[in-house]
Amino acid sequence: MNWTSLDEFLYMGGYGLYVWGSYAATLVVMSVEAVLVRKRLQAAVGALGNSEASG
Amino acid sequence: MIGLLLAVTRRDLLMARRRRMEALLPLGFFVVAAGLFPIGVGPESQTLRQIAPGVLWVCALLAAMLSVTQMFASDHHDGSLEQMVLAPQPLVVVVAGKVLAHWLTSGIPLVLTAPLIGVLFDMRAQSIVTLTLTLLLGTPILSLLGAVGAALTLGLRSGAALMFLLVLPLTVPALIFGTGAVGAVDAGLSAQAHMSLLGALLILTLLGAPLAAAAALRISLD
Amino acid sequence: MNLRPNTFAAPSRFYAMAGTLTPWFWAAALLFGLTGLYVGFAIAPTDFQQGDAYRIIFIHVPAAWMSMLIYLVLAFWAAWGWMLNARMASMYARALAPTGALFTFIALWTGALWGKPTWGTWWVWDARLTSEFILLLMYLGYIALTEAIDDPRRAANAGALLALVGVVNIPIIYFSVRWWNTLHQGATISMTAAPKMVSTMLTAMLLMTSASGPIVSRWCSPALGRSCSSRNPTTNGSRDWNVDPLARRRRYT
Numbered sequence: 026m027n028w029t030s031l032d033e034f035l036y037m038g039g040y041g042l043y044v045w046g047s048y049a050a051t052l053v054v055m056s057v058e059a060v061l062v063r064k065r066l067q068a069a070v071g072a073l074g075n076s077e078a079s080g
Numbered sequence: 081m082i083g084l085l086l087a088v089t090r091r092d093l094l095m096a097r098r099r100r101m102e103a104l105l106p107l108g109f110f111v112v113a114a115g116l117f118p119i120g121v122g123p124e125s126q127t128l129r130q131i132a133p134g135v136l137w138v139c140a141l142l143a144a145m146l147s148v149t150q151m152f153a154s155d156h157h158d159g160s161l162e163q164m165v166l167a168p169q170p171l172v173v174v175v176a177g178k179v180l181a182h183w184l185t186s187g188i189p190l191v192l193t194a195p196l197i198g199v200l201f202d203m204r205a206q207s208i209v210t211l212t213l214t215l216l217l218g219t220p221i222l223s224l225l226g227a228v229g230a231a232l233t234l235g236l237r238s239g240a241a242l243m244f245l246l247v248l249p250l251t252v253p254a255l256i257f258g259t260g261a262v263g264a265v266d267a268g269l270s271a272q273a274h275m276s277l278l279g280a281l282l283i284l285t286l287l288g289a290p291l292a293a294a295a296a297l298r299i300s301l302d
Numbered sequence: 303m304n305l306r307p308n309t310f311a312a313p314s315r316f317y318a319m320a321g322t323l324t325p326w327f328w329a330a331a332l333l334f335g336l337t338g339l340y341v342g343f344a345i346a347p348t349d350f351q352q353g354d355a356y357r358i359i360f361i362h363v364p365a366a367w368m369s370m371l372i373y374l375v376l377a378f379w380a381a382w383g384w385m386l387n388a389r390m391a392s393m394y395a396r397a398l399a400p401t402g403a404l405f406t407f408i409a410l411w412t413g414a415l416w417g418k419p420t421w422g423t424w425w426v427w428d429a430r431l432t433s434e435f436i437l438l439l440m441y442l443g444y445i446a447l448t449e450a451i452d453d454p455r456r457a458a459n460a461g462a463l464l465a466l467v468g469v470v471n472i473p474i475i476y477f478s479v480r481w482w483n484t485l486h487q488g489a490t491i492s493m494t495a496a497p498k499m500v501s502t503m504l505t506a507m508l509l510m511t512s513a514s515g516p517i518v519s520r521w522c523s524p525a526l527g528r529s530c531s532s533r534n535p536t537t538n539g540s541r542d543w544n545v546d547p548l549a550r551r552r553r554y555t
Contacts, residue, residue: 228467232447232460232463232464233447233450236450236451237450238450242446242447242450245439245442245443245446246443246446246447246464248439249436249439249440249443249468250467250468252432252436256432288467292463292467295463296460296463299456299459299460299463300456300460302455302456
């Protein structure tokens with residue numbers, strides 16, 4: 026183990042802001058992408074339902 | 081083939097001559113936009129001399145993009161573009177002719193006006209000469225890449241703005257080498273490397289862009 | 303089922319396959335990701351020069367590799383769809399674009415956060431950063447163009463042309479650190495020489511890269527939503543694709 030306590034882990038040798046800022050941004054972006062994909066799928070399935078009803 | 085190229089160019093030049101004011105609008109934009117910078121940034125010569133190559137190149141870029149949609153738009157509206165696409169003559173040559181006409185009407189005036197604007201920015205004589213040469217090599221590149229963008233966005237509602245977004249990233253290498261050449265001359269170094277690369281870019285674009293624009297026209301008109 | 307090379311060119315069959323594979327991709331991504339994070343944080347030592355700030359590398363490098371790879375894959379499939387009139391290939395390319403753009407954004411963002419403590423600046427206009435930024439603009443341009451055109455076939459083909467024109471940027475990004483003097487460090491991994499990085503760091507980085515591959519696939523499969531009903535595989539989608547069975551192969555120049 027590189028760190029002896031949770032505090033040290035979060036502090037990251039002084040670079041905590043940068044390291045955790047990066048990981049947090051990545052997490053946010055990945056969640057946004059998952060939401061966008063789900064929305065696109067729902068829209069496509071919805072449009073398909075409408076077109077099947079008419080054609 | 082050369083006959084076809086010249087015929088298309090002559091036709092487009094004739095149409096531009098009939099609407100002289102419209103053809104000169106990009107030049108007007110270039111002068112006004114470049115002239116705004118000394119007013120906004122302040123008249124200090126040192127600052128102006130530093131920003132001059134970048135400002136002039138970006139304004140030339142934007143001016144070229146403004147007029148490039150006209151290359152195909154008016155022909156598209158009255159249906160003659162479809163006739164050109166359907167004709168047995170190679171579309172690449174037709175596109176090359178249109179690009180040549182565009183460069184002659186909007187690129188050449190920019191190149192000729194740039195030295196005067198350079199004087200407004202208090203540039204040294206050697207820098208002005210280098211800048212003019214880079215614009216001479218660069219404006220054809222802008223016309224060629226603009227043709228590809230105009231063909232891709234033919235007839236779209238937001239065509240002009242979309243074309244800016246598509247074409248400007250592609251013109252960045254030309255911008256970098258063009259302004260880099262003037263920067264090198266300002267620092268007392270030789271601009272040969274930058275000019276060679278700019279020339280290479282021109283050749284590459286000359287070979288590829290008419291092909292891409294012709295393909296894009298067929299995609300847009302199907 | 304008889305598997306031919308073009309079995310999954312039908313959107314309905316591709317959608318079904320993607321649906322089956324999605325949970326496996328989830329599992330692979332989680333497995334590789336958690337392992338990579340564990341190796342990266344628990345096992346890899348603190349760097350002598352950069353301290354713990356270097357641990358951003360486990361996100362930054364995989365994201366950058368993915369951003370370039372996704373663009374190449376996008377351009378390939380878009381061109382395939384254009385040349386062979388293959389609907390599925392074009393759909394795949396359009397689904398990849400937002401993912402690629404987001405990976406490029408992550409690469410730029412984490413790069414900036416890594417540059418501030420180590421280089422002293424958030425951004426510098428050197429060759430690699432500039433060309434990666436241009437890559438982001440190209441993704442956005444592709445998305446904008448394909449969204450702006452209503453006819454799906456014209457949109458896909460125009461996007462394919464645009465993507466192909468932009469492919470030239472990828473080698474520029476990759477070789478920029480070799481061709482120019484840049485602030486960004488040069489290549490530490492090559493096919494021929496031993497890596498100059500401590501092996502534990504390398505393992506963690508590669509594990510994270512393997513994680514992001516399945517993540518991309520997992521996202522893209524559900525995104526291929528258009529008309530992918532399994533009820534009528536022959537007619538779904540062809541209404542909006544305007545396929546003319548009598549059209550000859552057209553000359554483009």
